[in-house]
Amino acid sequence: MSILLILIPILAAIAILSGGKARSIATGAAALNLIIGLGSVFSFDHSVWNFSWQVLSQPSIHLALGFYDGMSMIMVALSALVLFAAVMSGKCPEGHEKLWYSSILFIGAGGLGAFLSTDLFFFYAFHELALIPTFLMIGMLGSGERKEAAWKITIYLALGSIILLAGLIWLVAASGSETWLFEDLLASTIADSGAQKGIALLLIIGFGVLISLFPFHSWAAPAYASAPAPVAMLHAGVLKKFGLYGLIRLYPMVAEGMQAWLSLLIVLLLCNILWVGFVTLNQKRLDMMLGNSSVMHMGYIFLAFAALIEAGSFEANPLAKPAAVLLMFAHGISIALLFMLTDTIRRKTGTVELAELGGLAKAAPRLAFLFGLGAMASIGLPGLANFSGEVLVFLSGFHAYDGGGLGCVQVATILALWGVVISAVYMLRAYRQTFHGPAVKHTDSSHVQDFGPFCQIPAALLAIALLVVGLFPNSLLNLLKASTAPAPCEQAAE
Amino acid sequence: MSAYWLEIIVLLGGLVLLLAEAFLAPKQKHHLASSAIFILVFTLLCLFFAKPFSVGNEEMTRFYAWDSSAKFFKGFTLIATILTLLLALDYRRILSKFTANPDSEDGTGEYYCLFLFACAGMMWMASAKDLVSLFVALELTTITSYILVGFMRRNVGSLEAGVKFLILGALSTGFLVYGISWIYGATGTTDLALIGEKINADNSTYLLFGLSLILISLAFKVGAVPMHLWVPDVYQGAPTPTTAFLSIASKASGFVIALRVIEPFITDPLIGSKVIFILAVLAGATILLGNLAAIPQKNFKRLLAYSSIANAGFILLPIAAWDTGNDLSSTQVVAFYLAIYLITTFAAFFILAVIHRQSGSDDITAFEGLGKRHPALASMTAVIIAALAGLPLTAGFWGKFLAFKMAVTAGLWIPVILGFVGVAAGFYYYFQIIRAMYWRSSLNESPLQVRPLSFWVIVTLSALTLILGIWPQPVYWLIGG
Structure with a gap:
């Protein structure tokens, strides 16, 4: 059944390519996907969604789809939400409707496929579905330095995924598992500690490039800044979470090996938070600032991962995984919302240079409100989803603390707290620059109209998701709790 | 019969x-x-x-x-x-x-x-x-x-091509005969099944020399370094x-x-590791040279030539990783790789012939504007290019996947690392075609004529590329897996 979630966007994209009405087909498919996606996540019996088909006997690889645990449910919900918002938002240049909508659908299908796969091979394979559409969208329909950005993101992602592939092949070979299914892999262990270390390093680098871990992050901000809004939303919101999802999913297999790289990882994630944080402070353009802030926020999720590594298992630090997953969801929604609104600003005023903006709140109060909501969420204001995530991250950092000397994770947590201050500075400054102060020529009400109702739907949807999860984080955390039990369906039914 | x-x-x-x-x-x-x-x-x-x-x-x-x-x-x-x-x-x-x-x-x-x-x-x-x-x-x-x-x-x-091919081909034949004569001299037989039994410490040096000569000649045949020029x-x-x-x-x-x-030599405990070393060096050098030299190419036919060298390197990987792991034998992996290589490369040549027929040129610039002039052909070309680059969910990925899997299991790390560099470079030069088709626009906006025979062959091959990309099991049936 869950194959529907992948088939709908792919078939819709094919229909568009073969000449259907691009916008209505894409909107319909994305809406249908959203309904099925949210419906399936919050349904009671998850086993009906499982699907498995052996496509290769030696090595044994299955096209296996379904909800492996609560983490995949949350990620599927995120992908469906962002895909719908991405299809609805943005303005397609004349004459490129086919490419525009089919690319968005292909990228979305890739994300959904990766999070739904319960087989390691297809988990990896689906992620690559986004590569060519991204290349075409940024290269053809992007803005600014689009060609350089398109090549950069393509080469980086290709290199990252090929390193990752080496790690995955080694992982499966060393585990002695007979199939590539998650359940068989996670049930097996890797005895050789040298292999564990090697695999862990390959996974950190491979996934790290895809997540834009420092120092492999330089592709991300320019690519997001030049990409058309839907592509930036899907990449920053959904596809970047692929790497984190993979690290957390495979972590139990290489728990020992990861220990060896803990200090390295902590240095890198602090660079993500502080170094990139300072870089973000200096951005002069709204889109570059958002791109860099998205890189920076990955550091917090890595911090939760570092706490997990220090503890040694999910049970030893029960806060780490929920913290990471919750923040992944919250960040995905908030950054998608911000990229979408930035694109709206670009279209209405013709610029995203902070120096040329100002006073937009008068002409477009609804836009200003929604942008403010997204910015506050991104800073981590209580009541919005990111806050719950970040608090859990910081708590998980101190979970093992016994009152004695500070461990390296605790020191990192304390330093990372300053990241919140940095993000408050750049977000608020950008908000003031854009919406407050005197209106300039291209931002006054004679030039700019507020948000039309059609654009409001996706933005409001994302904002509501931020609020609901922020006020009631258990809506997602319960999904994670249920999944720790062997039979998720029974647990949920209780 | x-x-x-x-x-x-x-x-x-x-x-x-x-x-x-x-x-x-x-x-x-x-x-x-x-x-x-x-x-x-x-x-x-x-x-x-x-x-x-x-x-x-x-x-x-x-x-x-x-x-x-x-x-x-x-x-x-x-x-x-x-x-x-x-x-x-x-x-x-x-x-x-x-x-x-x-x-x-x-x-x-x-x-x-x-x-x-x-x-x-x-x-x-x-x-x-x-x-x-x-x-x-x-x-x-x-x-x-x-x-x-x-x-x-x-x-x-x-x-010019004929003369070059003739001279180098004759040279490689010379290597082959010379190598065979050394092996015959050392073992007294030309039967490959018997040679394996006759390897001992006394004649292993002569045999390795003979085998190296034969490998040079075969490198000419498959287009691998050092006979790739x-x-x-x-x-x-x-x-x-x-x-x-x-x-x-x-x-x-x-x-x-x-x-x-190679089989009788590589399975021999005495000289097997040396043969593996030679093959690993050949594989690594071929992958690196083929892929890096392909980057600056402006002519699609020449690009395919370098990509063919690079592929020879990828196929040498499972040979160097002789029969390790418990999944497939080296012969099966090579057969699998070649079966997929046949589909994607033939499709590329059919597309090239179509373009050449229209524009009279093999250059990458001849692909410009194809996305507008013939959208169906352009999207099939994109699929084929993705497969050549080895993107997952196309058949092209499976060949590289199995080859790498075998090499990683055998622990051939240096050729594997070079292989990764090669694949990443591959993305760059193959994507040049996609860029030409969609990013660039052509002066000639008229629709492109494709003869039905070529068109349907390309459709069949692209469909096979996609179907085998999800479901490669049919190739296994053919290779007896």
Whole structure:
């Protein structure tokens, strides 16, 4: 059944390519996907969604789809939400409707496929579905330095995924598992500690490039800044979470090996938070600032991962995984919302240079409100989803603390707290620059109209998701709790 | 029907067609191609009914192997030749421009017949298990290829390619004979099955020297370092069907005999590790050189030539990782890789021929604006390019995946790392085509005409690329996995 979630966007994209009405087909498919996606996540019996088909006997690889645990449910919900918002938002240049909508659908299908796969091979394979559409969208329909950005993101992602592939092949070979299914892999262990270390390093680098871990992050901000809004939303919101999802999913297999790289990882994630944080402070353009802030926020999720590594298992630090997953969801929604609104600003005023903006709140109060909501969420204001995530991250950092000397994770947590201050500075400054102060020529009400109702739907949807999860984080955390039990369906039914 | 009748049918068919060519009117020459295709399809059907010959036939059993790998590669050669002839049918207008009488098809008839002889030689190579029979089969193919490369005799590029191919080919033949004589001198036999038993500490040095000479010659055949220099020039100059044939069928048969020749040496405990080392060095160097040299290419045919070198390197990986792991044997992985390589590379050559027919150029710039001029062809080209680059969910990924899997399991880290660099470089140069098709616009906005034969072949091959990308099991059935 869950194959529907992948088939709908792919078939819709094919229909568009073969000449259907691009916008209505894409909107319909994305809406249908959203309904099925949210419906399936919050349904009671998850086993009906499982699907498995052996496509290769030696090595044994299955096209296996379904909800492996609560983490995949949350990620599927995120992908469906962002895909719908991405299809609805943005303005397609004349004459490129086919490419525009089919690319968005292909990228979305890739994300959904990766999070739904319960087989390691297809988990990896689906992620690559986004590569060519991204290349075409940024290269053809992007803005600014689009060609350089398109090549950069393509080469980086290709290199990252090929390193990752080496790690995955080694992982499966060393585990002695007979199939590539998650359940068989996670049930097996890797005895050789040298292999564990090697695999862990390959996974950190491979996934790290895809997540834009420092120092492999330089592709991300320019690519997001030049990409058309839907592509930036899907990449920053959904596809970047692929790497984190993979690290957390495979972590139990290489728990020992990861220990060896803990200090390295902590240095890198602090660079993500502080170094990139300072870089973000200096951005002069709204889109570059958002791109860099998205890189920076990955550091917090890595911090939760570092706490997990220090503890040694999910049970030893029960806060780490929920913290990471919750923040992944919250960040995905908030950054998608911000990229979408930035694109709206670009279209209405013709610029995203902070120096040329100002006073937009008068002409477009609804836009200003929604942008403010997204910015506050991104800073981590209580009541919005990111806050719950970040608090859990910081708590998980101190979970093992016994009152004695500070461990390296605790020191990192304390330093990372300053990241919140940095993000408050750049977000608020950008908000003031854009919406407050005197209106300039291209931002006054004679030039700019507020948000039309059609654009409001996706933005409001994302904002509501931020609020609901922020006020009631258990809506997602319960999904994670249920999944720790062997039979998720029974647990949920209780 | 005994297995060797397959080669006999193809050879006899070739001879009959060559005779018939003399009596055909100039405008009718392309019927030879259709007849040749018919003969090959018939042989392909016979392949499924072929039986091993009786044990009593001792001489034949000594020379001629009939196992699953021989069967697979005979089928592979037949399919590759059929596709080459289909390509040649659509290419005949360009071919006749540069042969005896430019306005008619006079002088193109032999072109179709020669493929049959080359095909027969390759089919025999798939079964050769004695160094002498291997040499004879190889020469039948190589000499035919010299003519096929230089066939457009009024075209300077084709002539130049022919001469280059002839000189380097003769050199490589020299290496092969010399290597065989060393091995014969050291062991007293040319039977590959017996050589393995006769390796000992006294003759291992001579054998390694002999094997190295043979490997150099085979490197010429498959287009691997250090004998790769001919590849770009010959591929660019030769008629496109010949290029496709060389790049696919000829490369595959080179690997078949490489597998047979290497097996007794690489499985020997005494010299096995040294052979693995040589092969790993060859694989790493070939991957690196092929992929890096492809980056600056502006001509699509030359790009495919370097990509063909790079692929030779990727195929050497599972050979160097001989039969480690518990999944598939090296022969099976090589067969798997080549089967997928056949589909994607032939599709690329068909697309190239279509573009060449329209624009008269093989340059990447000739692809500009294809996304507007023929959207269906452009999206199929995108699929094929993705497969060549090795993107997951296309068939092209599986070949590289299995090759890498084997090499990683065997712990060949340096060639594997070079392989990753190669794949990443591959994304760059293959994506140049996608960029040309969609990013750039062409001065000529008129719709592109595609002949139905080429179009449907491309559709079939792209569909196969996508289907096998999700579900590669059918290839396993063919290779006996």
